[in-house]
Amino acid sequence: MLSDALRSVGRQGVRDIELIVVNDGGQDVEALVQRHARQAGLQYHYLVPARHLGRAGAANAGLDAASGEYLCLLDDDDWFLPDHLGALVPVLDARPEVPAAYSNVEVVRRNGDHWDTVDIFAHPFDSLRLAYENFMPIHSVLFRRHLIDGGHCRFPDLDAYEDWAFWLQAARLGPFVHVDRTTACYRVGHGGGFGHAAELPEAAEIRSQLLPFVRWARHQWSDEHLVELVARASAHAASARDFGAALCAHGEGRGSDAVGGLAVHHANTFGSGIVGHAGRKAATALRGLRRLIAGLADRR
Numbered sequence: 001m002l003s004d005a006l007r008s009v010g011r012q013g014v015r016d017i018e019l020i021v022v023n024d025g026g027q028d029v030e031a032l033v034q035r036h037a038r039q040a041g042l043q044y045h046y047l048v049p050a051r052h053l054g055r056a057g058a059a060n061a062g063l064d065a066a067s068g069e070y071l072c073l074l075d076d077d078d079w080f081l082p083d084h085l086g087a088l089v090p091v092l093d094a095r096p097e098v099p100a101a102y103s104n105v106e107v108v109r110r111n112g113d114h115w116d117t118v119d120i121f122a123h124p125f126d127s128l129r130l131a132y133e134n135f136m137p138i139h140s141v142l143f144r145r146h147l148i149d150g151g152h153c154r155f156p157d158l159d160a161y162e163d164w165a166f167w168l169q170a171a172r173l174g175p176f177v178h179v180d181r182t183t184a185c186y187r188v189g190h191g192g193g194f195g196h197a198a199e200l201p202e203a204a205e206i207r208s209q210l211l212p213f214v215r216w217a218r219h220q221w222s223d224e225h226l227v228e229l230v231a232r233a234s235a236h237a238a239s240a241r242d243f244g245a246a247l248c249a250h251g252e253g254r255g256s257d258a259v260g261g262l263a264v265h266h267a268n269t270f271g272s273g274i275v276g277h278a279g280r281k282a283a284t285a286l287r288g289l290r291r292l293i294a295g296l297a298d299r300r
Contacts, residue, residue: 004077009040010040019042073139103178109189130168
């Protein structure tokens with residue numbers, strides 16, 4: 001998978017790319033990185049931290065080592081399409097007041113010798129929506145170095161949603177520009193991602209993942225954000241209940257178990273947006289976050 005990611009960086013039509021790979025406790029892949037970098041004519045740095053940093057720490061280490069004016073992150077199992085940076089760099093060049101630009105990302109799953117499209121991230125920028133949904137995969141965004149150098153943004157020490165936290169910080173400096181083109185791919189595995197029942201986490205697991213993020217984010221959210229969060233959560237929950245009730249009414253006499261299963265599936269779909277793309281499923285997540293946010297709003 002790392003080879004796909006490295007190859008996609010080398011195929012960008014932009015000059016002067018600096019490649020930085022942070023190996024946070026994995027097997028040694030420096031020879032692979034070196035080979036891809038040399039084939040593409042890229043300057044590269046291979047970092048092996050003395051201790052395990054976690055996702056957030058590794059991302060911060062990579063950003064600290066970078067020297068470029070524009071920065072972008074890429075997980076080792078995802079990849080850019082050849083025009084990714086070519087679509088985003090001109091936007092930042094032309095609009096110096098903009099902190100970041102992002103493009104659409106196709107969500108794909110391997111099916112034999114080809115890739116199936118599962119979904120696509122293609123949402124216009126909305127700072128209020130960003131308060132309750134992470135609609136920008138980490139590699140969709142190209143941002144300016146001054147976000148780091150100015151001390152405005154760091155990846156907080158979170159095991160999940162660390163990229164969401166980073167975008168919330170960056171968005172305080174101004175709206176991002178959305179480039180409505182699909183220029184990257186986000187890989188999901190079989191039996192997982194986007195509403196597959198086999199991967200639905202328990203409410204307790206969802207809460208344990210969300211709670212550290214919410215504790216961090218409550219210092220970032222304004223009163224307007226909190227009002228939006230509670231309002232959106234209420235609306236999503238009401239939609240899920242109404243849809244489930246309609247399905248059950250329609251299915252009377254046609255097998256209540258099958259209809260109930262459909263109602264649960266659609267409730268999961270309605271609830272998905274509230275937890276962002278790192279855990280985007282289950283109405284239980286919606287209810288859990290609603291309780292957390294309501295509690296925070298009560299304490300403000």
